[in-house]
Amino acid sequence: xxxxxxxxxxxxxxxxxxxxxxxxxxxxxxxxxxxxxxxxxxxxxxxxxxxxxxxxxxxxxxxxxx
Numbered sequence: 002x003x004x005x006x007x008x009x010x011x012x013x014x015x016x017x018x019x020x021x022x023x024x025x026x027x028x029x030x031x032x033x034x035x036x037x038x039x040x041x042x043x044x045x046x047x048x049x050x051x052x053x054x055x056x057x058x059x060x061x062x063x064x065x066x067x
Contacts, residue, residue, distance in 0.1 A: 014061075029060050033057050037057065
């Protein structure tokens, strides 16, 4: 992988879009989004969309930079 995180993320997201659930990153990122959404719903300082985006973003980052 290159040192450019944004380029790596772009390539990963495009791959996830093309391959759907067959892509190895899709399930972990969706799981992170679901966990983030639940946390956003339960915590008064976060909203559901913010939690969803944060959870998905965190899992995508962990897939790119383990």
